[in-house]
Each structure stands twice: as structure tokens, then as C-alpha cells.
Amino acid sequence: MIDPMALTAAARSAFRSELRHDARLMSYLKALKRLPEAGAARRVLFASSYSVRPLEPYLCVEAALAGWRLEPRFVEYGQWQQALIAGSGGAEPDAYVLMLHPESLLAAAGNMATHIDAAETSIAAVFRSFRARSRTPFFVLHLPPPRPLGAIGFGQGGTPRRIDAATELCHRIATLAKNLDATYVIDLSATPKVAGAWQDDKGLQASLSPVASHAAPLIAEAIARSVAPLFRPRRKILVVDLDNTLWGGVVGEVGSEGVSLGAGWPGAAYLAFQRIIRELGESGVLLALNSKNNESDARAVFETRTEMVLQWNDFAARRVNWCDKAENLASIADELSLGIESFVFADDSPVECARIRAAFPDVEVIQLSDDPTGLVEALLGCPGFDMLSVTDEDRGRTESYRSESERSALRQTTGDYRAFLRSLSLEIDITPCDGSSLERLHQLLLKTNQFHFTLERPAKTELGARANRLFSVRLRDRFGDYGIIGVLETAVRRDAVEIVNLALSCRALGRLVEETVLAFVAEIARATGVAALSARSVVGPRNQPALDFLDKAGFRPHGPVLRLPIGPDAPAYPAEAMVSRPEPVILERTC
Amino acid sequence: MLVAPPREEVRRTLVDIFVTVLGLPESAIRDGLSPDNCTTWDSLRHIQLCTAIDQSFGIALDIAQQVEMLNFGLALDTVLRALEPAGPRER
Numbered sequence: 001m002i003d004p005m006a007l008t009a010a011a012r013s014a015f016r017s018e019l020r021h022d023a024r025l026m027s028y029l030k031a032l033k034r035l036p037e038a039g040a041a042r043r044v045l046f047a048s049s050y051s052v053r054p055l056e057p058y059l060c061v062e063a064a065l066a067g068w069r070l071e072p073r074f075v076e077y078g079q080w081q082q083a084l085i086a087g088s089g090g091a092e093p094d095a096y097v098l099m100l101h102p103e104s105l106l107a108a109a110g111n112m113a114t115h116i117d118a119a120e121t122s123i124a125a126v127f128r129s130f131r132a133r134s135r136t137p138f139f140v141l142h143l144p145p146p147r148p149l150g151a152i153g154f155g156q157g158g159t160p161r162r163i164d165a166a167t168e169l170c171h172r173i174a175t176l177a178k179n180l181d182a183t184y185v186i187d188l189s190a191t192p193k194v195a196g197a198w199q200d201d202k203g204l205q206a207s208l209s210p211v212a213s214h215a216a217p218l219i220a221e222a223i224a225r226s227v228a229p230l231f232r233p234r235r236k237i238l239v240v241d242l243d244n245t246l247w248g249g250v251v252g253e254v255g256s257e258g259v260s261l262g263a264g265w266p267g268a269a270y271l272a273f274q275r276i277i278r279e280l281g282e283s284g285v286l287l288a289l290n291s292k293n294n295e296s297d298a299r300a301v302f303e304t305r306t307e308m309v310l311q312w313n314d315f316a317a318r319r320v321n322w323c324d325k326a327e328n329l330a331s332i333a334d335e336l337s338l339g340i341e342s343f344v345f346a347d348d349s350p351v352e353c354a355r356i357r358a359a360f361p362d363v364e365v366i367q368l369s370d371d372p373t374g375l376v377e378a379l380l381g382c383p384g385f386d387m388l389s390v391t392d393e394d395r396g397r398t399e400s401y402r403s404e405s406e407r408s409a410l411r412q413t414t415g416d417y418r419a420f421l422r423s424l425s426l427e428i429d430i431t432p433c434d435g436s437s438l439e440r441l442h443q444l445l446l447k448t449n450q451f452h453f454t455l456e457r458p459a460k461t462e463l464g465a466r467a468n469r470l471f472s473v474r475l476r477d478r479f480g481d482y483g484i485i486g487v488l489e490t491a492v493r494r495d496a497v498e499i500v501n502l503a504l505s506c507r508a509l510g511r512l513v514e515e516t517v518l519a520f521v522a523e524i525a526r527a528t529g530v531a532a533l534s535a536r537s538v539v540g541p542r543n544q545p546a547l548d549f550l551d552k553a554g555f556r557p558h559g560p561v562l563r564l565p566i567g568p569d570a571p572a573y574p575a576e577a578m579v580s581r582p583e584p585v586i587l588e589r590t591c
Numbered sequence: 592m593l594v595a596p597p598r599e600e601v602r603r604t605l606v607d608i609f610v611t612v613l614g615l616p617e618s619a620i621r622d623g624l625s626p627d628n629c630t631t632w633d634s635l636r637h638i639q640l641c642t643a644i645d646q647s648f649g650i651a652l653d654i655a656q657q658v659e660m661l662n663f664g665l666a667l668d669t670v671l672r673a674l675e676p677a678g679p680r681e682r
Contacts, residue, residue, distance in 0.1 A: 024643070024646040024647070025642045025643045025646060026607075026646065029612060029643075030611060053635050054635065054638050054639065057639075202653070203638075205654065206654045207638050209638065213645065213646060
């Protein structure tokens with residue numbers, strides 16, 4: 001029995017297994033009753049051209065499995081245009097999901113080409129009006145093209161024009177959505193079990209609900225996972241095993257030449273799995289190895305088997321030894337300064353998976369299938385790596401961690417820490433938030449746990465509304481560009497400049513960024529003519545480094561905030577870094 | 592040879608469905624329970640009842656059967672009929 005009050009990654013995984021095994025409506029309704037009501041509910045408004053209310057139990061459960069709590073609101077079907085153009089009354093939701101059934105948007109008969117153009121024009125106008133009114137994230141899902149009838153008796157040339165028209169309209173809706181700001185297409189064609197087999201003609205005719213009951217959980221999962229990255233941080237690292245995971249067989253027994261890799265089954269299945277892992281790496285997920293093997297045996301596969309997609313250096317950390325895998329995982333977290341809750345662990349051994357689940361319930365564990373053809377599906381079934389869009393910082397993350405190794409080597413040869421920092425040629429840029437950086441600043445607030453004053457996880461719309469108070473912090477050194485590694489929010493109060501929030505990526509800590517930001521806020525205070533800084537903070541499970549910094553800088557409790565009077569010894573910019581920041585006249589506009 | 596499950600077994604499963612979908616205690620499920628005397632039995636819940644019945648019994652109620660399920664007793668009769676093994680077809 002799952003304890004619904006403790007939805008750890010392990011509990012979610014157990015829930016998921018149950019429901020993937022039995023996806024009937026009754027299972028979802030019963031699961032819904034067992035879900036905890038803890039955590040902030042996210043309001044999502046569902047507008048549709050057909051009846052989607054029957055999806056409600058599936059949506060609520062799938063949201064919980066994807067790590068967030070859904071409070072759905074449904075607009076009556078057929079009212080979707082009005083809801084998007086004029087709002088639906090009440091508070092603005094955290095996200096909109098529009099679900100369209102292209103076939104029903106087309107007139108029943110007549111010239112289909114004209115109908116497609118008319119439908120597209122109408123939808124485009126609604127989208128434009130919506131975006132003029134609201135900046136709330138918007139997800140568009142169109143049911144996939146209907147199944148062609150050619151295969152069941154009309155002959156290949158006999159597909160009715162209406163079905164071709166619906167297919168064409170699907171493409172046009174997706175194109176319209178992709179060209180709209182902060183709008184995301186939920187692509188059901190990526191869910192093979194849905195594509196082509198989702199229709200329920202009886203449901204459509206009886207209750208304007210064209211989605212077959214077996215497809216409902218799959219569509220709900222696609223929606224819940226697509227929206228989830230708005231509300232919870234992405235997992236940062238995938239830790240994988242080697243034997244029967246990256247290749248077939250046990251290298252210690254069959255040698256590097258004996259493991260299965262390459263064309264044909266099962267070698268091709270392992271290569272397919274490696275390609276997916278590589279794509280994850282390219283999207284910013286760090287990769288690490290955790291395998292019980294002799295390191296020399298494992299390295300031999302990487303060095304001699306030219307079929308390998310992944311290379312030894314693609315892994316930011318490697319534990320190929322005979323130690324306990326839980327200990328290895330903890331030491332990888334330590335080495336890379338990552339919280340254990342940002343880990344995903346994939347292994348073919350049920351025993352190792354159970355060991356990790358028991359030791360670290362917050363680690364997402366993927367129990368890989370014995371059948372290598374199931375490897376890719378198992379990894380894609382993990383919602384922890386879902387994301388809305390890939391930023392430049394994501395693409396460069398593995399490179400950034402590699403640069404960190406070079407910095408460590410330099411530090412070992414440079415005894416004095418300040419001298420070490422000087423030798424890095426640090427450049428720190430503080431710039432006001434603009435449209436291009438908001439996505440990254442939002443991501444930082446969602447992902448940062450250690451150096452984060454308030455642990456606030458705002459919706460992107462909330463953050464966008466405060467953009468004029470936000471600054472991005474970027475760091476470069478002689479080894480590379482860290483990208484935007486910090487977000488600062490300030491407000492000028494009556495007698496102090498307040499740090500409303502500050503979050504810095506752990507990769508940048510100890511690089512004088514903290515001191516620089518503090519000096520910057522002190523500069524605002526001087527320009528504004530107030531004699532103190534204040535800061536908001538909350539005590540969380542992992543943000544002690546941020547709280548320690550405030551304490552060390554001299555901030556002390558003062559009512560609901562921490563306060564630091566500034567006098568002659570006010571925080572100053574560190575001499576070891578080159579700092580670029582906006583002119584004070586710009587700063588005053590943020591008050 | 593296909594044998595229909597006993598009436599009492601079907602009834603137990605159906606009660607579980609009505610309890611879960613309509614959010615009622617088991618004691619509230621009686622033959623006369625209908626949309627007229629049950630506030631949670633609206634059109635959405637009716638669709639959910641039909642889906643759960645189809646999935647739980649492995650049958651596919653047609654639209655006429657769905658519409659005729661005007662109370663719990665009629666739903667039970669409908670399901671029992673749907674579960675009856677098909678007899679020889681009349682010529």
C-alpha cells in the first residue's frame with residue numbers, strides 16, 4: 001500500500017507502475033482518492049472544442065505522477081474562443097491548455113480547401129487576441145489526424161477529402177501555435193499508442209467526447225508532463241549502469257569484444273538507448289556512470305568498440321568499481337555539488353534499484369527492462385527530464401562541468417585562494433532582465449536549492465510581471481562561459497534596499513559572485529540615499545549556504561526581514577573580478 | 592463454453608463502480624438510485640459509469656443501452672443481459 005502522504009519519487013514510481021499495469025478509469029478514480037492534497041495547487045484552465053471533462057481524473061492523477069498538483073477548471077466546450085479572448089472570469093490561471101478536435105472545426109460539407117483556410121484564419125485571430133490579453137503560458141493540443149479509411153475498403157485513392165482536410169488543419173494549428181510567444185504544442189504523434197488509435201466514434205456521437213477510454217490516460221499523461229516543467233525543476237543528472245544497460249552482456253565475463261553492440265538485435269537496441277542518452281546530455285542533463293566492474297574492462301569497451309555512441313568523457317562523473325552503488329551515488333552528488341533530489345538512476349538490476357530507492361527515496365529510479373527493446377521506452381517514461389525549451393545554458397552544461405575539472409586542477413597548483421581567483425580572470429555581468437533572459441531566470445528559480453534565499457518557485461507569468469525588478473548575473477572566466485548563473489530581485493523600500501530574492505547556481509559559488517551581487521545592491525542603496533540593505537529568506541531543507549552567506553555578511557534579524565546597515569565598510573566589489581553592471585540611473589527605475 | 596458470472600458477483604462489482612464514480616457510501620446504492628434522487632449523478636458521471644462498466648466487465652454497451660440505464664437496477668439488468676452468452680441466431 002502506498003502512503004499517499006509521502007509522494008516521494010519512489011512513491012510516485014510505485015503509483016505509476018500500478019497505473020501503467022491497470023489504466024482503467026476505476027484505477028484512476030481510486031488513485032485520486034489516495035493522493036495527498038499537500039503542496040501548492042496549480043490552476044490550469046482547459047478550453048476545448050469537444051467535451052474534455054471526462055479526462056479530469058486522469059489529468060489530476062497524471063499531474064501528481066509528474067510531480068505537481070493540478071487544480072483544473074474547464075470551460076464548456078464550444079466556449080473556447082470566448083474563454084481565450086475575454087478570459088473566463090476569476091483569477092488568471094497558471095496555464096491554459098487548449099484541446100482541439102480538428103475534424104469538428106471543419107464545416108460538414110462543401111469545398112474543404114475553403115474550410116481549412118476559414119478555420120485557420122479563425123483560430124489565428126483567437127490566438128492573437130489571447131496573446132494580446134494574457135502572457136500566461138499556453139499549451140495547444142490537437143488530436144492527431146484521424147485514421148485514414150483507405151485501409152478498410154475505400155482503396156488508397158479513396159480517402160475522403162474531409163480526412164485530408166483535418167490532417168492539413170492539424171499541421172496548420174501546430175504552426176500557428178509554434179509562432180506564438182510562450183506557447184507550446186503538445187504533440188500526440190510522439191505518443192505512438194495514441195496516434196491513430198484514439199478515436200471513439202460512439203463517444204463522439206453520444207457525448208461529444210471523441211477520445212477512447214484507453215487513450216484517455218495517455219493523453220492526460222502527455223498533458224501533465226508537458227505542463228509540469230512550469231511548476232517543478234528538471235532533474236539534472238542521469239546515472240546509468242553499464243552491463244546490460246549501455247551494452248548487452250557482462251564485460252567482465254565476455255570481454256570488450258564480446259558485449260552486444262551494433263547492427264541487429266540485441267546490439268541495435270543498446271545503441272538506440274545510447275542515442276537517447278546522448279540526446280538527453282545535449283539537452284543539458286549531466287551523465288554519470290555507476291557500475292560494478294573493473295574500470296579497465298569498462299574503459300576497454302569505450303576505447304575499442306567503435307560502435308559506441310557515448311564516449312568515456314561524456315560522463316561528468318564515473319564510479320566503475322565494486323563499491324555499494326548508494327555510496328557511489330552519494331559521492332557523485334558530493335563531487336558535482338548536486339542535491340540528491342536532482343538524480344535519476346537507471347539500472348537493470350532490481351536489487352540495485354531497490355537499494356537506491358531505500359537509501360534515497362527522492363532519487364527517481366528507472367528499473368530497466370530485461371528486454372533491451374524496452375530500454376528506450378523506460379527512459380522516456382521518466383517525467384523527470386521533461387522540459388519546455390532548451391536554453392543556451394542547458395546546451396553548454398556538460399562543457400561547463402568539464403571546465404570545472406580544469407579549474408580544480410589549476411587550484412591545486414595555486415596555493416592562495418585569492419591568487420587562484422585572480423588567475424581565473426573572472427568577469428561578472430549584472431544586467432536588467434529582458435525578454436530573452438526571463439526563461440533562464442525562471443528556470444534558475446525553479447532549479448536552485450542551495451544558494452536560494454526564499455526558495456520561491458513562481459509561475460513564469462508571476463515572474464514576468466516583476467521583470468522590471470529582476471537582474472540576471474552572468475559569469476565567465478578563462479576556461480569558459482558559465483552563462484547566466486544568478487537571478488536577483490530587488491525593491492527599494494522606505495529605509496532600505498531589499499534583496500527580495502537571490503538565487504545563484506551552485507556551479508558559480510565561491511567565484512566572487514555572491515560578494516559582487518551584494519556590492520551591487522549596496523551601490524543601489526547609495527544611489528537611492530538609504531542607509532541599509534535588507535533581505536528576505538526562508539529556512540529550507542537545503543539552502544543553508546545562502547543563509548550562512550547572509551549571516552557572514554552581517555545581516556541580522558529585523559522584524560520579518562534580515563537587515564544590514566551600510567556605513568563606510570559597506571560591501572565593495574571584489575578586486576579579483578571584472579564587474580560590469582548597469583548605471584545607477586537605470587537602477588532607480590526598479591524602485 | 593462461456594458462462595455468465597453469477598448475479599451477486601456482478602452486483603458487487605457494479606456497487607463498487609457506483610460507490611467510486613458517484614462518491615456515495617455503499618449503503619446508498621439501491622435499485623431505485625437514479626439521477627433524479629442523486630445529486631452527483633450528472634451527465635459527466637453517467638459517461639464515467641458507462642466507461643467503468645465497459646472496462647470492468649469487458650463489454651461494450653451501445654448508445655441505446657447507455658441511455659436506458661436510468662437507475663441502478665436497470666444498469667444491473669443491462670449488464671447482466673450484456674454478459675449473457677449469445678444464443679443461436681435466428682434464421
